[in-house]
Amino acid sequence: MSLMNEKHYELRRQKLLNFIEEGVVILASSPPKTRSNDTEYPYRQNSDFYYMCGFQEDNALLVLVKTKELSKIVLFVEPYNEEHALWNGSRLGIERAKERFCMDEVYDIHGFSIVIKELLRDHVALYIDLFDESEWITQAKKTAKELRETRGVKRHIKAIYDVTHLIRTLRLIKSDEEITEIKNAINITALAHHEAMKRCRSGLYEYELQAYMSYVFQSHGAQAEAYGAIVAGGNNANTLHYIDNRDVLHEGDLVLIDAACEWELYASDITRTFPVNGKFTVAQKTVYEKVLDVQLKVIEAMKPGVKRDWLQQYSEELLCQALIDLGILSGKCKTLLEAKAHKKYAPHGIGHWMGLDVHDPCPYVDDEGESLCFTAGMVMTIEPGIYIRADDATVDEKYRGIGIRIEDDILITENGYENLSAMIVKTADDIEKMCKELV
Numbered sequence: 001m002s003l004m005n006e007k008h009y010e011l012r013r014q015k016l017l018n019f020i021e022e023g024v025v026i027l028a029s030s031p032p033k034t035r036s037n038d039t040e041y042p043y044r045q046n047s048d049f050y051y052m053c054g055f056q057e058d059n060a061l062l063v064l065v066k067t068k069e070l071s072k073i074v075l076f077v078e079p080y081n082e083e084h085a086l087w088n089g090s091r092l093g094i095e096r097a098k099e100r101f102c103m104d105e106v107y108d109i110h111g112f113s114i115v116i117k118e119l120l121r122d123h124v125a126l127y128i129d130l131f132d133e134s135e136w137i138t139q140a141k142k143t144a145k146e147l148r149e150t151r152g153v154k155r156h157i158k159a160i161y162d163v164t165h166l167i168r169t170l171r172l173i174k175s176d177e178e179i180t181e182i183k184n185a186i187n188i189t190a191l192a193h194h195e196a197m198k199r200c201r202s203g204l205y206e207y208e209l210q211a212y213m214s215y216v217f218q219s220h221g222a223q224a225e226a227y228g229a230i231v232a233g234g235n236n237a238n239t240l241h242y243i244d245n246r247d248v249l250h251e252g253d254l255v256l257i258d259a260a261c262e263w264e265l266y267a268s269d270i271t272r273t274f275p276v277n278g279k280f281t282v283a284q285k286t287v288y289e290k291v292l293d294v295q296l297k298v299i300e301a302m303k304p305g306v307k308r309d310w311l312q313q314y315s316e317e318l319l320c321q322a323l324i325d326l327g328i329l330s331g332k333c334k335t336l337l338e339a340k341a342h343k344k345y346a347p348h349g350i351g352h353w354m355g356l357d358v359h360d361p362c363p364y365v366d367d368e369g370e371s372l373c374f375t376a377g378m379v380m381t382i383e384p385g386i387y388i389r390a391d392d393a394t395v396d397e398k399y400r401g402i403g404i405r406i407e408d409d410i411l412i413t414e415n416g417y418e419n420l421s422a423m424i425v426k427t428a429d430d431i432e433k434m435c436k437e438l439v
């Protein structure tokens with residue numbers, strides 16, 4: 001059961017309407033997605049839509065109407081249908097949606113084209129997801145055009161704005177309940193990473209480790225994985241988006257696991273890298289401790305007022321220095337940074353917002369393009385990595401084929417930060433101990 005109730009959604013809608021002087025907001029649910037022929041992916045609600053109303057069904061629309069005098073909240077849903085209930089499960093339907101959700105009006109979505117005409121009448125501003133090409137948004141624009149062409153209608157839609165930017169600005173700061181949901185996701189993900197460390201042996205396949213983790217996610221009630229799991233043995237870790245997970249795990253290699261579950265639509269996002277046989281080689285441990293040192297230093301610098309861009313810059317300096325210390329790069333750190341030489345071995349950013357989406361699409365900059373400062377309630381991943389390809393003859397042989405990333409989920413607090421995933425082991429010693437534990 002989600003911790004969010006109608007009060008939370010009402011407050012969010014109020015905050016959204018505070019951004020708007022006058023106008024109509026229309027948000028559509030996600031369409032169901034076909035996997036192949038007549039089979040579908042499990043349904044996942046659109047995060048912006050869900051954030052504003054908590055409704056979990058497809059074929060639904062949320063409309064907020066604001067005039068100088070009043071605001072009105074309207075939900076459009078699929079009516080209850082016996083046939084659908086028999087094959088696909090029961091929908092809430094109009095009456096129960098009225099009882100369950102705090103809406104001023106609930107309508108049958110099949111009457112949308114008629115009702116929206118009345119809702120749009122006399123309004124000059126429309127707020128939608130500008131990139132939503134669903135039939136409903138297309139219908140709303142068509143209706144706005146019809147109204148413009150109708151004699152006697154004096155006021156009509158003159159401007160269409162992107163509403164997602166406003167919603168995603170709200171999504172940046174997580175409420176206590178949202179943080180609890182993220183923690184719930186992380187708690188299960190922690191068990192899954194520890195399970196993988198305990199189960200890992202050479203000769204296992206990457207997908208077997210993935211399966212052990214999926215079992216933990218599902219047996220603890222997580223409804224989904226937050227993203228496609230990466231279980232990358234040895235040199236596979238140097239393919240950043242490796243999701244095949246079909247190779248065998250070899251003695252003496254590391255395995256990088258970037259996998260996490262979603263809880264009540266809130267993501268977690270965790271990476272750990274550990275030895276397949278439970279014991280780091282000297283070379284692996286040397287690189288591992290460099291990455292860990294960078295991660296700890298970056299996390300330690302997080303607090304309200306710090307700019308995200310500064311943190312990125314700082315992490316690049318630390319990674320570049322780590323690569324020099326390892327003898328992988330040579331020269332002055334400043335010169336190497338200017339030439340972006342470190343990007344060959346540390347190509348991705350230090351982290352991203354996380355929440356209803358694993359890569360929460362909240363803004364990184366303000367309206368002037370200035371990097372945002374951290375504020376209490378923001379959640380960001382911190383995930384430095386060093387990747388040395390097996391075929392990179394420019395690097396000492398002992399380091400070739402090593403790919404390491406360490407990723408935690410960090411909450412900005414009033415006074416600094418809280419590492420929400422601090423319970424997942426990550427010092428080399430603790431990892432080796434965990435790998436020895438029996439399941």
Ligand code: GLY
Nearest residue numbers: 227258269383407
């Ligand atoms: N798991 C995706 C990422 O770390 O960004």
Ligand code: MN
Nearest residue numbers: 269381383407
């Ligand atoms: Mn991440």
Ligand code: MN
Nearest residue numbers: 258269270407
């Ligand atoms: Mn990740």
